[in-house]
Each structure stands twice: as C-alpha cells, then as structure tokens.
Amino acid sequence: MKMITTYLTQNEGKIFVEGIDTETDSLSVRKKIGYLPETNPLYLDMNVVDYLNYAAELDGVPKSNVKSAVENVIDKCGLQDMKHKNIGQLSKGYKQRVGLAQAMINEPDVLILDEPTSGLDPNQIVEIRKLIRDLGKQKTLILSTHILQEVQATCDRVLIINNGEIVADGTPESLQAQFQGQVVIDLIVKKDQSTNREKILQEIRSLKGVEQARFDMEDSLSWKFHITGKKGHDLREDLFKKIVSHNLIILGLHQEETSLEDIFRKLTQN
Amino acid sequence: MNNILTIGKKELKSNFLSPVAYIVIVVFLIITGWFFTSNLFLAGVVSMRTVFEIIPFIFLFYVPAISMRTFSEEKKSGTIELLLTRPVTDGNIVLGKFFATLMLAVFTLLPTLIYVFSLTSLGTLDVGPIFTSYLGLILLAGLYISIGIFCSSLTENQVIAFIISFLIVFALFMMDKVLIYLPVGLASILEFISTGSHFSALARGVIDSRDIIYFVSGITLFLLLTKFSVESRKWS
Numbered sequence: 001m002k003m004i005t006t007y008l009t010q011n012e013g014k015i016f017v018e019g020i021d022t023e024t025d026s027l028s029v030r031k032k033i034g035y036l037p038e039t040n041p042l043y044l045d046m047n048v049v050d051y052l053n054y055a056a057e058l059d060g061v062p063k064s065n066v067k068s069a070v071e072n073v074i075d076k077c078g079l080q081d082m083k084h085k086n087i088g089q090l091s092k093g094y095k096q097r098v099g100l101a102q103a104m105i106n107e108p109d110v111l112i113l114d115e116p117t118s119g120l121d122p123n124q125i126v127e128i129r130k131l132i133r134d135l136g137k138q139k140t141l142i143l144s145t146h147i148l149q150e151v152q153a154t155c156d157r158v159l160i161i162n163n164g165e166i167v168a169d170g171t172p173e174s175l176q177a178q179f180q181g182q183v184v185i186d187l188i189v190k191k192d193q194s195t196n197r198e199k200i201l202q203e204i205r206s207l208k209g210v211e212q213a214r215f216d217m218e219d220s221l222s223w224k225f226h227i228t229g230k231k232g233h234d235l236r237e238d239l240f241k242k243i244v245s246h247n248l249i250i251l252g253l254h255q256e257e258t259s260l261e262d263i264f265r266k267l268t269q270n
Numbered sequence: 271m272n273n274i275l276t277i278g279k280k281e282l283k284s285n286f287l288s289p290v291a292y293i294v295i296v297v298f299l300i301i302t303g304w305f306f307t308s309n310l311f312l313a314g315v316v317s318m319r320t321v322f323e324i325i326p327f328i329f330l331f332y333v334p335a336i337s338m339r340t341f342s343e344e345k346k347s348g349t350i351e352l353l354l355t356r357p358v359t360d361g362n363i364v365l366g367k368f369f370a371t372l373m374l375a376v377f378t379l380l381p382t383l384i385y386v387f388s389l390t391s392l393g394t395l396d397v398g399p400i401f402t403s404y405l406g407l408i409l410l411a412g413l414y415i416s417i418g419i420f421c422s423s424l425t426e427n428q429v430i431a432f433i434i435s436f437l438i439v440f441a442l443f444m445m446d447k448v449l450i451y452l453p454v455g456l457a458s459i460l461e462f463i464s465t466g467s468h469f470s471a472l473a474r475g476v477i478d479s480r481d482i483i484y485f486v487s488g489i490t491l492f493l494l495l496t497k498f499s500v501e502s503r504k505w506s
Contacts, residue, residue: 005355009504030357041348045287046280057276058356102352 001112001144005035018109031060034103038114038144040096044088048079048098051087052105059106073101077131093124100131110140117150129154148260158260162268172260179263182211183229185236188222188252189243197223203242209233222251273358277366278373281340285374291336295378298332306385316393321385322403322473326465329407329414330443334435336374337418338428340367341500345426360500364493368412368419375411379404399475406472409485410465414439416492423499 002008003015006026015022017029043051052070061069074083077097082090087098096116103111116132117125132154135141145151151158152172160168168175189200197215204213209229216224229235236253243250285291302321309320344350353363389395414435421435422428445464449457461467468481 002351007351007355007503027357027359030355033355035352035355037348037351039348041350041352043284043349044347045284050283054276054280055356058273058353058358060357 001114001142004110004142005033005112006030031106032109034106034108034111036099036103036111036113036116038118040099042087042095042098042102045086047086048074048083048090048101051098052101055102056105061106069105069107073105076104077101078127093120093127096120096124096128097131100128104135108139110142111135112142114144115146116143117145117147125150148264152260160264160267167267168263175260175263179266182231183233183235184256185227185229185239186216186252186254186256187225187227187239187243187250189225190249190251191218191220191222192248195246195248200243200246200248201225204239207235207238207242209235209238273362274366274369277358277363278370281367281370282373285336285370290339291374294332294335295381298328298378299381301328302382302385306382310389316389316395318386318389318395318400318403321382322407325379325382325407326410326443326469329411330436330439332378333375333411333414334418334421334432334439337371337415338422338431338435340371340419341423341496342426342428342431345423346428354500354503360497364419364423364496364500368415368489368493371415371419372408372412375415376408379407379411396475399473402475402477403473405477406469406481409472409482409489410469413442413465413485413488413492416489416496420492420496420499423496 003010004017004022006022006029009023018032020029020032022029046054049070052073053066056066056069057063074080077100079094079097079101082094087095090098100113100116103113113132117128120128129150132141132143136154136156143150143155156171158168158170158172158175159166170178201213201215204210204225204227211228211230213225213227216226218224227235227239234255236255239253240250302325305324306318306321309315309317341350344353354360386395386400417438418431418435421438422431424434425431442463442465445460446466449461452460462484468484471478471481
C-alpha cells in the first residue's frame with residue numbers, strides 16, 4: 001500500500017495507478033490518490049478546518065474551490081459540529097473521520113484506507129462502514145483490514161495476502177463457495193410424545209447427502225438434532241419436508257456457513 | 271512555488287500556536303537586552319557592537335531549538351507519510367520548512383531594531399555596518415537553520431536532532447577561535463570553513479561577494495542533504 005501511494009518504491013516490478021507509473025510520474029499518481037494510513041496521523045494542534053484547508057491546497061485543489069471542497073467533505077464525514085475544534089481534542093471516531101475527510105478532499109479516483117475502523121466503538125464502526133460503502137459506489141476503494149466481518153460487510157473483491165503472496169482472490173461469496181466444506185445443520189423440533197425420536201433420526205440419516213446425524217440434546221420443550229451433510233448439498237428443504245410429513249413442528253433450522261475467518265485460517269496456517 | 275508558501279505558512283503558524291515560539295523569543299530578547307543595556311549604561315558606549323557579537327553565540331542554542339522539530343515531529347507522529355504522499359515534491363517541503371523557520375528567526379531579530387532606534391536618539395550611529403550586520407545575522411541564521419533542519423530529518427527524536435545540530439554549528443563557530451594552535455596550511459582552510467570570519471566581515475560593514483557565496487552555498491548544501499535524507503526512505 002505504501003508503494004501504491006508512492007511513499008516507498010518497490011524493489012522489482014511496476015505499479016500502475018490508472019495507467020500511470022508510480023515511479024516515473026509519482027506526482028500525477030499522488031493527485032489521483034487519497035490515503036488514510038493505519039495510524040491516522042494528524043496535526044493535533046491544528047483545528048479541523050485549517051487542517052482540511054491545508055490538505056486541499058497541497059492536494060492541488062484550485063484556490064477558488066478550496067472552501068467548497070472543505071465544506072463538502074465536512075458534510076460528508078459528519079464533522080459539522082467539530083469543525084472549529086482542535087484535532088487533538090476530538091474523540092478517536094472523529095479523528096478517524098478527519099482522516100477520511102483529508103483523504104477524499106481532492107475527490108481522488110482511488111482511495112486507499114489502511115484499517116479504517118481499528119479502535120473505534122461499535123457505533124462509530126457502523127457509521128464509518130456506511131461512509132465507506134457510500135464512497136465505494138463512485139470510487140475505487142482499496143481497504144486493508146484484519147476484521148473480516150468488515151470485508152463481508154463492505155467489499156466486492158477480496159484478496160488474501162500471506163507472506164507477500166496472494167493466496168485467494170474473488171468476491172466474498174465466491175470465496176465462501178470455493179472453500180465450503182461440510183454442511184453443518186442444527187435442527188430443533190418441538191417435542192411430541194406420540195412420535196418415536198429414534199425413528200426420525202433413522203429417516204434423517206437415510207436422506208440423500210446426509211453424512212452423519214445424531215441426537216444432540218433434549219429439554220422440556222424440544223429435541224435438538226445435529227446433522228452434517230456432504231459438501232455442496234443443501235439439506236434444508238428435504239429436512240423440512242421430512243419433519244412436516246410426521247406432523248411435527250420445526251422450531252429452528254440453522255445452517256452454519258463457512259465464514260471468511262475459516263477461509264483465512266485455512267489459507268494462512270500452513 | 272505555491273506549495274512552498276502553503277507549507278511555510280502552516281509551519282510558521284504552528285510555531286505560534288504552541289508556546290514554544292513565544293518562550294524562545296522572550297529568552298532571546300532578555301539575553302540580548304542585557305548585553306545591550308549593560309554596554310550602554312555601564313560602559314557608556316553608543317554602539318550595537320556587543321549585541322551583534324553576542325547574537326551569533328546565542329544562535330548556537332537558539333537556532334537548533336527552533337529547527338529541531340521541523341522533521342522530527344512529523345516523523346514521530348507519522349504525519350510525514352501523509353505529507354510525502356500528497357502531490358508535493360520533497361524539495362518543496364524542505365524549502366517550505368526552511369523559509370518558515372527563517373521567518374521565525376527574522377521575527378526574533380525584529381524587536382532588536384528598538385535598540386537601534388533608541389541609540390539614534392542618543393547620538394549619531396553608523397547605519398551601514400548595522401544594516402550589513404543584520405544581513406549577516408540573517409544569512410548566519412539561514413546556515414544554522416539548514417543544518418538544524420538536516421539534523422531534524424535524520425531522526426524522529428527532537429533532543430538528538432538538537433544535540434547533533436548544536437555540535438555541528440558549534441564546531442563551525444569555534445573553528446576560527448582555535449586557529450593559533452594549528453599549522454598555517456590547515457588554519458587557512460579552517461578559517462574559510464568557519465562562520466566567524468565571514469560574519470565578522472559583514473559586521474564590519476563589508477559586503478564581500480565571497481562571504482555571501484559562502485553562506486548561500488552552505489545553505490544550499492545542507493538543504494540538498496536534507497532532501498536526500500527525506501528521500502532515503504526509498505533506498506533499501
């Protein structure tokens with residue numbers, strides 16, 4: 001990321017941003033890029049408006065547009081109430097917004113955000129993610145993060161990099177499909193004294209695609225079954241029909257999905 | 271050019287947002303004020319000589335102090351990364367910071383003009399040497415600042431930046447004071463390198479192009495070194 005932003009240069013290979021070489025024409029690349037580093041460095045003794053003015057002028061926003069550009073990002077990032085405060089007095093969430101605001105002040109084509117939600121509280125995370133999703137509709141957004149729910153929530157394309165090599169590339173959905181292992185289902189059925197529990201279990205086992213089924217636990221109200229199916233089979237429909245055919249009531253049917261966390265662990269742990 | 275101005279304005283402003291600038295300016299004025307008044311009232315001489323003699327000495331501490339934060343602070347807080355990824359050349363950044371610090375030094379010298387005006391009411395004053403002395407002081411400050419900025423770009427620790435730049439500046443200042451102990455060949459080289467001989471010519475009222483060139487090339491050299499030091503992040 002630091003190489004894309006031209007802060008560092010690569011030892012080998014070339015990087016092109018919108019067709020411009022980062023090494024030979026780094027100034028033009030920098031004009032097209034907005035960058036929010038992981039540590040979100042800010043001048044703590046400046047106030048928000050002054051800092052954004054400074055960022056706009058250095059980013060080459062024409063003098064006559066600086067004011068409107070600053071107002072624009074202040075609106076977008078919800079900084080209206082804080083704009084005359086010193087950055088050092090702001091909470092972490094607001095600082096992060098100032099960081100985002102300075103990154104998008106020159107309306108860059110490419111926004112590079114390094115862990116934009118680290119260290120924020122849940123409310124702030126939701127707000128920043130919403131902001132990121134809105135931005136992503138118009139611009140190319142490169143996001144690095146260790147929080148994989150965030151990827152699931154915001155990204156269209158995922159690259160997993162392990163020791164400098166790309167080990168996975170695709171949409172979150174395609175990655176999940178690709179790495180889908182066994183299907184695991186928890187089924188909760190309302191207890192019915194007139195039905196034989198073991199018989200139902202037998203019938204579940206005989207369903208196509210079921211690898212294993214066992215009785216999990218029983219409480220005063222329900223039976224819980226634990227079913228594992230073969231890869232790529234969706235058992236939920238057959239299970240539903242089977243239970244209903246016995247005139248039993250389903251209280252819960254939950255299929256566990258392979259999360260990006262599982263995929264990440266699988267890819268990076270050997 | 272615009273970028274130099276933008277950076278310069280921001281740097282200068284941030285100097286005055288913190289109390290540091292006010293404190294160092296006040297200390298500077300107290301010390302020079304003491305030498306001015308003691309010379310005037312105790313020795314009874316209508317002259318700026320002692321003031322101009324003491325200022326280069328005060329600059330040894332003062333200039334490293336005002337230039338030590340220029341790059342160190344940004345390196346420490348990480349803001350340097352954002353600054354260097356904006357569409358601004360490294361050279362513009364160095365120049366912006368240099369001129370901002372030079373302006374701060376000029377601001378500190380401005381109140382000493384009061385001494386000059388109060389002396390004109392007491393007797394006739396030779397204006398020429400005073401003018402060239404101020405020119406010399408500004409050039410001297412420029413050289414010290416370029417050294418200070420260079421040292422600041424080497425480290426993220428402001429104290430280390432201060433100490434290294436003080437040592438370099440002190441060496442340049444002391445060189446022509448120890449000439450008598452040295453062999454003739456070496457002495458003439460050191461005399462040329464030292465700031466003292468070039469400044470004292472200007473303080474006497476002589477504008478020699480060689481002295482001007484000495485200061486300007488010294489400033490250029492250290493600013494170039496600073497630029498390389500900023501770029502050195504890319505060398506691996």
